[in-house]
Structures are given as structure tokens and as C-alpha cells.
Amino acid sequence: MTTPQLKLGSGFGADSTAEDVLADIDLTGTFAIVTGGYSGLGLETTRALTAAGARVLVPARRPDVARAALDGIDGVEVAALDLSDLDSVRDFAEWFDGTGRAIDILINNAGIMACPESRVGPGWEAQFGVNHLGHFALVNRLWPRIAPGARVVAVSSAGHWRSAMRWDDVHFTTGYDKWEAYGQSKTANILFAVHLDALAASAGVRAFSLHPGGIITPLQRHLSRQEQTAMGWLTADGDPVPGLFKTPQQGAATQVWAATSPLLDGSGGVYCEDCDIAPIAETEPPGVRGYAIDPDQARRLWELSVKLTGVDAFA
Template identity: 75%
Template sequence: MTTAQHKIGSGFDARSTAADVLDGIDLTGKLAVVTGGYSGLGLETTRALVAAGAHVVVPARRRDTAEQALAGIDGVEIDELDLGDLDSVRGFAERFLASGRGIDILINNAGIMACPETRVGPGWEAQFATNHLGHYALTNLLWPALARDGARVVSVSSAGHRRSPIRWDDVQFTHGYDKWEAYGQAKTANILFAVQLDALGKDSGVRAFSLHPGGILTPLQRHVPKSEQVAMGWIDEDGNALNPSFKSPEQGAATQVWAATSPQLDGKGGVYCEDCEIAEPSDGDAPGVRGYATDPEQAARLWALSAELTGINAF
């Protein structure tokens, strides 16, 4: 039964780390796939899962960079994947399925933020295509491996979802591109994806979650000019973090690791989390998740659109 979008009293908070939420959890024999698991929060997530005993597959757009970042970490396997290229997504999925293994945890972590207007594939807006459509296609193509043992699928979203609902009249921003609205739409899509995947997958034992990791300075900010980060109060002129609510990478990785592994979430799914807790609904300025991002009708509509655009649908 899908859990209501309300706190459950996890005992963790914004300062909990990935190691904290994994304390006492043994992932020996478990296989996790972490997109972008070689940079920023993804790298911390990979480290934490491996430390708990998991074998982690890291599909990477920049394989050489991934090999350097993950050097010396046992229990990691690197493959190639460009989420903005459906042929690349299909290639990775085919190689993985050919190995005959099941997946216990899929963390759709990779993403881009606030990039200049960029088109990929058949003219898709890059943030929607990379952050949402690529992960939509990947998850559907990996479905046989996910359903085998009842995986958890974690969709890394953001509080940035508050910047925009799905722009049904112009999803691809063909008129008047705004980098932050495009990011917001893509992050809303990440939440709606988890809502619908959980509804479709729970009878097969697959549960899905989405989350806001918190504010963290990572390579995700690479498209945001320093002057803009200073103006927003993120950093000072020397590049030091200014916002006291910002987390360390170890704290930032905690919520996705919690969503992927915590026994507190057994039998639950389809919810948006923040600070290692299920978030409260919020349509104001308070923390929490906007109603348009958890609406089951919009989730089903987005799934249908994604299936139409990609030509992929496991259901």
C-alpha cells in the first residue's frame, strides 16, 4: 500500500550522512546501479554502498573520468552510458541484461542543471531529455532485472521542482527558453516518474522514491557562472560556501542512500523525501513537495508522453 506523503519519524535529519543511514545495514550480495556514480553526490553514494557490502555498477558518460574517480574502490564496475542518447541507453541496458544479473537498487542520480539552451536527440530540451527521458528509458529497459528480486528505484529530484510544473503546452521549451524553469520542469518530472513507476511496479515488488538531496556545492553547478552563484548567496567571491543550510557531499548523499536501503521504507513507495525523511506536502514557501509533482493523473500523463517520445514502455 502506497504511503501517504507525510513524515514517518525516521530519526535522521539534514545533517545525517550516508554512513549514518547505513549503520547496521548489510548490503553484501546486493547489486546497485548508480548513474553518475563517479562525481559529486553520486561518488559519495557509490562509496557508501560499497562500504556496506554492495557491488555497484556505475554507467558513465565520461568513462575515463569515472575510472580515475573510482580508482582504488573495490566492488565497483564501470560501463558507458550517455543519458542524452537513446542508442547509448539501449546499449548499456542490453549489456547489463546479457549478464543475467538482477538489480536490487537503481539510483537515477546523474543530471545537469541550468545549462544554456541545448538540444539532444530529435530536438529535445537537454535537461528534460537527460534528467528525465534518459532515466525513464533506462529504467524501462532494465525492467526484467529490476522486477526479478523487487528492486528499489530512486529518482534524484530537487527542491528546484518548485520552479516549474510540467509545461504541457511546450515541454521542449521551443518558445522562450529559461534555464531555471527548464531545470524545475525536469525535476518535477523526476518526482512524477517515481509516482507512476511505483504505481505500475509495486505488484512486482518494485518500489520507487524521489528526493531532494539538499543544497550542496558539487560539479552539478558547472553551468552556473560564479557571479550568479555569488548573487544567489551560494558562495562568496573566493568560492567558499555561504549558505549555512548547505550540506557536505556525505550529508547530501544520505537521503538517496536512505531511500534506497532503509527498512523504514519497506512496503512504502511513490513518495518524495528530503533530509532522510518523507517530506510533507507544501504549496507555499515552506520545505516539502508541490502538489503538481505528486499528482497521479499528471504522473500517468507524463509516463504516456515519455513512452510516446522514446518509443519505450515496459508496461
């Protein structure tokens, strides 16, 4: 059954932290995977989940860097995974399958933003390839280990307002625009959750997407200080504009809420922000654009992703 894009009145909001969300939730015995869970929002998500009792596996392109960042956090382990490389995704999934463990929470948190034009895999535009296709292949390959009752959470962004799917040229073979490419990849994250939920709900697995809010993290690494100042993100001194951004702890809250909130039991396929389901909006944020939650668009993206990656757990 389709869950409506209507607020639930969660009791949390933009100022809530991941710790706030999990204050009354015991995750003892829960196993989670958080891609990119060693930097920015991912690191705060890992901290919050482990503090609530979960064990967390962090797949990382740079395992040594991840282990150093996670040093001192109990209940966490690291494994190698490069989302831009389908062979790496396959190898990680095969290794994990051999562990025999079941996944209760899978958070697709890793991503890149507004990078210079670059290609991954067989010539895919990098943001679409890493943010969407790598995670698409990962979830499909891990499907046999995803437990009934599990939640899959795709970290999207209000950046999806920048672009619908460019069906005529998803890889930007002409006219590359780094922000439009980022926007398309974030729309893809939402559409992925919509169709995964439609496919997986009968197995007791639900999927969600979300906007974490604006946060200064390493995600901005491809943007110069001058560019961020011109965009109104930084002051002339290079400091974040007061009142404009969430803290990383606040930014992690919505993905933790989507992964654990009892209010979402029996629900799925919805886009969330500020620790609640977001309304549909078509003129300006906040909210989700209709094209990003359209089931026909979601099905079309799934079919394209299967063709590109050669992976479909639901075939």
C-alpha cells in the same frame, strides 16, 4: 496502495551522512546501479553502498574519467552510457541483460542543471531529455533485470518548485528559461517515481524520489562564480556561504536512505528529504508541491515519455 506524504520519524536528519544511514545495514550480496556515480553526490553514494557490502555498477558518459574517480574503491565497476542518446541507453541495457545479473537498487542520480539552451536526441530540451527521458528509457529497458523487492530511486530537487510540467511546450521551443527548464525536469523525476511505483508495486518493486539538499558539487558547472554570488550561494571571495550547504556526504544520505531503509518497506511513490518522507507544501519549501505527486499528472507524463522514447516495459 498509495503511501501518504507524512514523516515517519526516521531518526536521521539534514546533518546525517550516507555512512550514518548505512551504519546498521549489511548490503552484502546486493547489486546496485548508480548513474553518475563517480562525481558529487553519486560518488559519495557509490562509496557508501560499497562500504556496506554492495557491488555497484556506475554507468558513465566518460568511462575513463569515472574509472579514475573511482580508483581505490572496491566492489565497483564502470560501463559506458550516455543518457542523452537513446541508442546508448539501448546498447547499455542490452549489454547488461547479457550479464544475467539482477538489480536490487537503481539510483537515477546523474543530471544537469541550469545549462544554456541546448538540444539532445530528436530536438528535446536537454535538461528534460537527460534528467528525465534518458532515465525513463533506462529503467524501462532494464526492467527485466530489476529484481522483486528492488527499489528505484529518482534524485529530484527542491528545484521542482520552479516549474510544474509545461504541457503546452515541454521542450521550450519558445521562451527558454534555464531555471524553469531545470524545475520542470525535477518535477518530471518525481512524477516518474509516482507512476513507476503504481505500475511496479505488484511485482514487488517500489520507487521513490527525493531532494538531496543544497550541496556544492560539479552540478553547478554551468553557473559562473558571479551568478552564484548574486544568488547568495558564494561569498565575495568565492567560498560557499557558511551554514547554507550540506556536505556531499550529507547530500548523499537521503538517496541512500530511500534505497535501503527498512522503514520504507511496503511503501513507495513518495518524495523524501532529509532522510524522511517530506510533507506536502504549497507556499514555500521544504516539502513537495502537490502537482509533483499528482497521479493523473504522473500518468500523463508516462504516456508522453512512452511516445517520445518508444519504450514501455509495462505495455
